[in-house]
Each structure stands twice: as C-alpha cells, then as structure tokens.
Amino acid sequence: MDEFDIGNRKSHIRYFKNILNVLPQRYASLDSQRLVIAQFALGGLSLLEAIDEVKNKQEFINWIYSLQCPSGGFYGSRIMKNLPAHLAKPHIASTFAAVQCLILLGDELDNIHVPELLSWVHSLMNPEDGSFQGAADGSEPTDLRFTYCAAFLTHLFGADAKEFSEDDIDNAVSYIISCQSPDTSFGQVPGSEGHGALTFCALASLKFFGRLHSEHGVLSGRELRRIVRFCVNRQSEGIHGRPHKPDDTCYTFWTCAALKLAQPSIEISEKLDKERVLNFVRSCVDENIGGIKKLNAKNQYADPTHSYFALAGLGLIFNDVIPEYMLKKKYIKRVLRIRNKVKESRLLESNEL
Amino acid sequence: MHGRVKVKTSAQKAAEKEAERARKLQEFQKIKKKLYEPSESKVPTFKQLLESTNEFLPPMADYLSQSSTLAYYMKDWPILWQLRLTALRRMATSKQEKSLETLEQELDLTFNCLVDSPKSYSTWAHRRNILKLIRQFDEEKGLEILKTEVGLTERMLMSRTEDQVENQGRNFHCWDHRRLILNALPQDALTEIQLTTKLIQTSFSNFSAWHYRSKLLNLEEEGVVENEMDLVLNAVFTDPSDASSWIYHRHLISNAPDSSTLTNILKSHEESLNELLELEKEEDNNNLENMPLAWVIQDGLAGYLNSLPIPRSFADVANLSAKDVLHLTLFFGTTGAGAWYLAEKLTTPHRQNTTVKLGSDKVVDTFKTENIDGKAVYCRCWKSAKFPYCDGAHNKYNKETGDNLGPLIIAKE
Numbered sequence: 001m002d003e004f005d006i007g008n009r010k011s012h013i014r015y016f017k018n019i020l021n022v023l024p025q026r027y028a029s030l031d032s033q034r035l036v037i038a039q040f041a042l043g044g045l046s047l048l049e050a051i052d053e054v055k056n057k058q059e060f061i062n063w064i065y066s067l068q069c070p071s072g073g074f075y076g077s078r079i080m081k082n083l084p085a086h087l088a089k090p091h092i093a094s095t096f097a098a099v100q101c102l103i104l105l106g107d108e109l110d111n112i113h114v115p116e117l118l119s120w121v122h123s124l125m126n127p128e129d130g131s132f133q134g135a136a137d138g139s140e141p142t143d144l145r146f147t148y149c150a151a152f153l154t155h156l157f158g159a160d161a162k163e164f165s166e167d168d169i170d171n172a173v174s175y176i177i178s179c180q181s182p183d184t185s186f187g188q189v190p191g192s193e194g195h196g197a198l199t200f201c202a203l204a205s206l207k208f209f210g211r212l213h214s215e216h217g218v219l220s221g222r223e224l225r226r227i228v229r230f231c232v233n234r235q236s237e238g239i240h241g242r243p244h245k246p247d248d249t250c251y252t253f254w255t256c257a258a259l260k261l262a263q264p265s266i267e268i269s270e271k272l273d274k275e276r277v278l279n280f281v282r283s284c285v286d287e288n289i290g291g292i293k294k295l296n297a298k299n300q301y302a303d304p305t306h307s308y309f310a311l312a313g314l315g316l317i318f319n320d321v322i323p324e325y326m327l328k329k330k331y332i333k334r335v336l337r338i339r340n341k342v343k344e345s346r347l348l349e350s351n352e353l
Numbered sequence: 354m355h356g357r358v359k360v361k362t363s364a365q366k367a368a369e370k371e372a373e374r375a376r377k378l379q380e381f382q383k384i385k386k387k388l389y390e391p392s393e394s395k396v397p398t399f400k401q402l403l404e405s406t407n408e409f410l411p412p413m414a415d416y417l418s419q420s421s422t423l424a425y426y427m428k429d430w431p432i433l434w435q436l437r438l439t440a441l442r443r444m445a446t447s448k449q450e451k452s453l454e455t456l457e458q459e460l461d462l463t464f465n466c467l468v469d470s471p472k473s474y475s476t477w478a479h480r481r482n483i484l485k486l487i488r489q490f491d492e493e494k495g496l497e498i499l500k501t502e503v504g505l506t507e508r509m510l511m512s513r514t515e516d517q518v519e520n521q522g523r524n525f526h527c528w529d530h531r532r533l534i535l536n537a538l539p540q541d542a543l544t545e546i547q548l549t550t551k552l553i554q555t556s557f558s559n560f561s562a563w564h565y566r567s568k569l570l571n572l573e574e575e576g577v578v579e580n581e582m583d584l585v586l587n588a589v590f591t592d593p594s595d596a597s598s599w600i601y602h603r604h605l606i607s608n609a610p611d612s613s614t615l616t617n618i619l620k621s622h623e624e625s626l627n628e629l630l631e632l633e634k635e636e637d638n639n640n641l642e643n644m645p646l647a648w649v650i651q652d653g654l655a656g657y658l659n660s661l662p663i664p665r666s667f668a669d670v671a672n673l674s675a676k677d678v679l680h681l682t683l684f685f686g687t688t689g690a691g692a693w694y695l696a697e698k699l700t701t702p703h704r705q706n707t708t709v710k711l712g713s714d715k716v717v718d719t720f721k722t723e724n725i726d727g728k729a730v731y732c733r734c735w736k737s738a739k740f741p742y743c744d745g746a747h748n749k750y751n752k753e754t755g756d757n758l759g760p761l762i763i764a765k766e
Contacts, residue, residue: 029429084404140474193564243560243596
C-alpha cells in the first residue's frame with residue numbers, strides 16, 4: 001500500500017467520532033437514515049486506520065442489530081422501526097450500511113437472519129423490468145443504487161437458485177443495461193445521462209452477478225474501453241461525475257472505482273494524475289471542524305458523505321481499497337471467510353434430516 | 354454615564370440565556386402538544402393519523418396546512434410525505450370540502466421545498482404523486498396543471514440560483530421529472546428540441562441538454578445531420594475546452610447514416626479542426642498542451658489588469674511615478690473614450706431611411722384614391738428598390754433583423 005497524507009488526520013478522526021455521537025442540526029432531515037451516516041463515519045475512521053478509537057464497539061453492534069427487522073432487512077433508525085406496522089419498512093440502503101458497519105466493527109454477522117433477508121431483497125425487485133425498490137412502501141422511485149445494494153447483499157450471503165434464480169439475475173442485468181447511455185456510461189434510470197456514480201453501481205452490480213469480465217460478460221471490450229475513457233475524462237484537477245460539472249470530492253471514489261472495475265489490470269495512477277487529485281482533496285479539507293468538503297468553496301462545511309468518499313477514493317487510488325466492496329483490502333479476507341461460513345451453514349441446514 | 358456602552362455582566366448573560374432556553378422549550382412543547390394531543394377542534398393530530406386506518410376520515414385540510422412547516426423542515430423524510438399523501442388521498446376520495454384548494458397548496462409547499470433543496474428525491478416523488486392525484490380528482494384541471502408544470506421545469510433548467518454553486522441546467526431530477534410529465538401529455542418532440550436548442554445557445558457546455566437532444570432527433574431525417582454538424586462545429590469553435598460538444602460530435606459521427614453528404618461534411622470538418630488546432634498552438638507560441646483559446650484570453654487579460662498600478666489608498670497617490678501616471682492615464686483614457694463612444698452610439702436614435710431619396714429634406718408621396726386601379730401595395734420598410742411601391746424587400750429585412758414590417762395595401766371594393 002502506498003501512503004497518502006492529506007493533513008489534519010487528528011481533526012478528521014475527531015470529526016468522524018463527533019458524527020457518531022451527535023448529528024448536527026443541519027442533518028436533522030436525514031434522521032431516517034442514521035445507519036447510512038454511521039457507515040460513513042465508521043468507514044472514514046477505518047480508512048484513517050483509527051477504528052479502534054471507537055471504544056464502545058459492542059454498544060454500536062447491539063444498536064445495529066436492534067434495527068433488524070424479523071422478516072428481513074434493517075430499518076434506517078429507531079424512529080423508523082417504531083412506526084405503526086403498516087408504515088414501518090426496512091430499507092435496502094440501510095441494510096447495506098448495517099452490514100458494512102458490522103464488518104468494520106469486527107462482528108462476524110452471526111446474528112443476521114439470512115433467509116429472511118434474502119427473500120426480502122428478492123421481494124423488492126420489480127419482475128417487469130428487473131429494477132429494485134428501496135423499500136416496500138414505494139416511497140421513492142427505483143434506481144441503480146438500489147440494484148447495487150441488492151447485488152452486494154445477495155453475493156455476500158450466497159443467495160441460491162431458489163432465492164435468486166438465473167432468470168432473476170438476467171432480469172436485473174437487463175435493467176442495468178437499459179440504464180446505459182449512448183456513450184456507454186450508466187445513468188440513474190433508463191434515458192438519463194451517464195453519471196460516474198451510477199456507472200460504478202452498474203459495474204459493481206455486474207461484477208457481483210458474475211456478468212463482468214466473465215464468460216457471461218455483457219459488456220464488450222470496446223464498451224469497457226469507452227467507459228475507461230469516460231472516467232479518465234472526468235479529471236480536471238480533482239474528479240467530477242458528469243461532463244463539464246465542477247470537481248467534487250466524492251467522485252474521487254465513484255469515478256475511480258468505475259475505472260478500476262472496467263479495467264482491473266491497470267493501475268489507476270497510470271490513467272489519472274494522482275498528485276492533482278490529492279492536491280484537490282487537500283484544498284477541500286475543512287480546517288475548522290475537520291472532515292472534507294464537497295467543493296473548495298468558502299461557504300461550505302464538511303459533510304460525512306464527502307469526507308468518507310474522498311478518503312475511500314484516495315485509498316482506492318493508492319491501492320488499498322477494493323472497489324466493489326468499498327472496503328480496505330484487510331477486510332476482504334474476513335468478508336470472504338464470512339461468505340464461505342454462511343454458505344456452508346446454509347448447506348448443512350438444508351441437508352438436515 | 355453618557356456615551357458608555359452598557360456591558361452586561363456574565364451573570365446577566367447567563368440569566369438571559371436561561372430565559373431564552375425556557376422560551377424555546379415552551380415553544381417546542383406547544384408544537385408537540387398540537388401534534389400529539391387532541392384539541393377542541395376536529396383537526397386530527399399527527400399521532401392519530403399515523404395510527405389510523407382508511408376509515409378515519411376527519412376533515413384533512415386544516416391538519417395539512419397546520420403541519421406544513423414540519424413538512425418543510427423534514428422534507429427528506431419519506432414517511433412524512435407518505436403521511437401527507439395518505440391524508441390527501443382520503444380527502445380526495447371522500448370528496449371533502451376544499452379538496453382542490455388543499456391539493457394546490459400542497460403543490461406550493463413542494464415548490465418551496467424544491468427551491469430550498471432542488472435535489473431532494475422524496476420531494477420530487479411527492480410532487481408527482483400530487484399531480485397524479487389532482488388529475489384523478491379533476492381531469493381537466495389536472496391536465497392544465499401538468500402543462501404549467503412543463504413550463505416550470507423549463508424555468509428551473511434555465512435558472513441560476515445564487516445560493517447554489519451550480520446552475521440548475523444539469524439537475525437530472527428536473528430533467529427526469531419533465532420527461533415523466535411529458536409522458537402523460539400528448540407528445541411534442543418539437544418543443545423539446547427547441548428547449549434543448551435554447552439551453553445550448555445559452556451555454557454550449559450544458560451536457561444534459563446535448564444528451565437529451567441526442568435522444569430526440571432522428572438522424573435519418575433529411576437535413577438533420579447537416580444542421581447538427583453545423584451547430585456542433587460552432588460549439589467547438591466557441592469553446593474548444595468544453596467536453597460536451599466534442600462528445601456530441603462523436604455521437605453524430607457514430608450514428609449518422611452513411612452518405613456522400615456526411616463524408617463531405619467530415620472532410621470540411623477535418624480542415625476546420627486543423628485550423629483550430631493551429632490557432633490554439635499559435636496562441637501559446639507552439640507550447641500548447643491543453644490550454645484552450647478561452648483560457649489564454651482570460652489569462653492574458655487578467656495579467657494585464659493585474660499589472661495596472663492602481664493606488665490602494667490616498668497616500669499612495671502621492672507615490673505614483675511619472676511612468677505609473679502615464680500608464681494609468683493611457684488605460685483610463687482608452688477605456689473612457691471607448692465607453693463614451695459606445696454610449697453615444699447606443700443612445701442616439703438611428704435613422705430609418707438609408708436608401709430612398711437621401712438628398713431631399715423630407716420624402717413625401719401623394720396619391721389620389723380614384724387613380725388606384727384595383728389594388729396598390731406601398732412600402733413601409735423603406736428598403737424597397739421601387740419605393741414608394743413594395744417589391745418584397747421587407748422579407749429580407751425581417752429575416753435579418755427579426756422585425757415584423759409589412760406593406761400597406763389599399764384595395765378598392
């Protein structure tokens with residue numbers, strides 16, 4: 001792993017720890033997605049090699065498990081769980097965040113109700129077009145980000161043919177392809193313009209479904225090269241997500257991860273100028289409260305999303321993060337071990353006499 | 354004592370803080386009470402609505418208007434919008450009083466929320482649900498509102514709000530919303546194409562507009578490819594550093610049907626683009642890597658402006674050397690003279706007649722109506738070669754200036 005340093009390491013650690021304690025009033029409207037914010041904070045700490053600064057890990061683990069729904073999935077926060085039964089619905093992004101947090105906190109994921117979770121994920125898929133809802137209440141339109149969360153979960157917990165058949169995978173993949181824009185990058189819904197973050201979601205989902213760089217791959221060599229060109233053209237100083245948009249620190253992760261997934265054999269630093277990216281991120285560091293801002297503007301504050309993704313992006317460029325898992329390399333061994341363990345125990349269960 | 358500012362002691366400050374906190378607590382408890390505890394009026398509380406089933410049908414209009422501030426602050430909380438949608442649906446299906454008015458107020462509420470957060474997923478989704486509900490309640494009114502909605506999305510895409518760091522022309526929520534609205538109305542590709550033209554002409558770097566345009570145009574249709582090639586070459590010459598136009602150019606090359614016209618166009622493009630490259634290189638003395646024309650102009654001009662020895666304070670004026678004074682006089686003199694000339698040119702009214710009997714003091718033509726044979730057509734644009742009679746010169750003039758002048762026709766019965 002190569003080293004990178006954007007300065008103020010201590011203040012960034014303090015920033016993430018503060019987020020874990022109290023959410024500033026500015027973020028009150030995100031109360032329904034506390035788990036996602038927790039993932040950004042814990043993820044940020046792990047990228048700074050400071051996860052052990054969280055002294056009460058078991059408390060966090062208990063809190064996360066308390067948000068698990070018995071019929072599968074995780075609620076975004078306690079208030080979502082305590083709503084009346086017909087309104088309380090677990091959300092796929094919160095479930096993704098819950099699993100990520102548990103991995104980062106050292107939990108072995110033993111207390112997750114796997115069969116319920118997988119059948120719930122399956123129930124969120126629309127059979128007509130293969131897209132995924134965020135939650136069973138249909139409160140948000142479908143989009144590719146939810147497909148990515150679903151792909152991650154079904155891959156990690158080893159969904160078998162009963163829970164997620166080949167037809168289902170083909171259906172989901174056909175939706176991903178329908179989101180492809182003419183310049184071969186991917187948009188949010190069919191017809192949208194290509195977008196760096198959604199291109200990452202598409203490629204990572206295809207990887208988890210086994211349809212990228214495999215014998216069943218659905219993207220041609222030419223398309224993958226065009227995607228690489230799309231990603232490379234997104235650097236001015238820092239990196240942005242769509243042509244002619246201003247640089248934005250969170251795209252450091254999204255666009256570079258899409259690039260790495262499209263062409264895994266090359267180093268990102270061969271295609272992008274990593275010094276310029278580093279300097280851009282450094283210029284967006286919030287000197288006052290720690291964390292990283294979206295843009296290098298005076299009237300902006302740091303926020304958890306951009307702080308986390310900027311660090312994840314730098315980790316990726318400097319070779320320490322696996323793009324489709326969004327995790328540092330050192331967690332992957334454990335993730336694969338958990339995956340095998342879940343697979344085995346479910347195999348045993350199904351063969352029990 | 355006179356003129357002394359009263360400085361509060363720390364004890365006083367602490368007391369004031371305490372009083373403010375107590376006031377805020379009272380305020381909060383009042384709001385909480387309103388939401389949770391039943392009042393004398395029949396207005397349902399938040400809690401009652403939350404736990405109720407479809408049979409619970411008190412008048413919803415007052416509840417919705419009273420809790421709109423809460424909605425504004427919690428606009429990213431999908432549950433809140435859902436609850437309001439439940440109340441609105443029950444109100445509409447049971448045809449309660451003030452239904453339409455309340456629905457339109459909900460549109461106003463989401464409008465204010467979107468001005469504040471133009472990228473809030475749940476607000477956009479809720480607004481679409483309301484539009485659907487209005488149409489279910491009153492088809493005619495619903496269609497009318499949908500048509501207005503299309504105009505609103507156009508205004509948003511063309512706008513630049515001061516608080517936002519970017520303009521809204523790239524807001525894909527707005528583009529998607531517009532597309533979904535248009536799906537519900539009779540199709541009109543021409544208006545959409547015109548919108549993209551408007552956006553592109555305002556700013557060639559609006560990639561969202563180029564992208565949308567690429568989906569609307571049929572490159573097989575006659576004349577389309579030539580027109581688009583023209584437009585995009587214009588764009589790359591205007592700002593060679595912008596990726597959007599190059600990407601659209603590549604799209605045209607990949608997707609236009611093969612023809613000798615296309616080959617000829619591309620040959621001429623090759624020539625023009627080589628010229629452009631030479632131009633770019635020259636500007637930077639053949640040292641050009643990535644610097645586009647526009648940046649060079651900006652840098653050059655900025656550099657000159659920075660070099661002006663403008664004194665920073667009155668004291669500095671005395672310190673100006675003779676050379677500085679000359680420099681400043683030259684600069685202000687030239688800009689002053691230029692500004693004066695422009696101001697004069699813009700404020701003096703122009704003469705209309707530039708072709709007819711320029712030697713005479715006043716051009717007057719008189720005709721007797723009995724002498725007119727059937728019909729007479731007189732020039733009113735002053736460009737006719739057969740003045741005072743019309744020869745159609747107004748057509749060319751109107752095309753050039755966008756004016757709408759026409760002849761005077763006197764016809765006998």
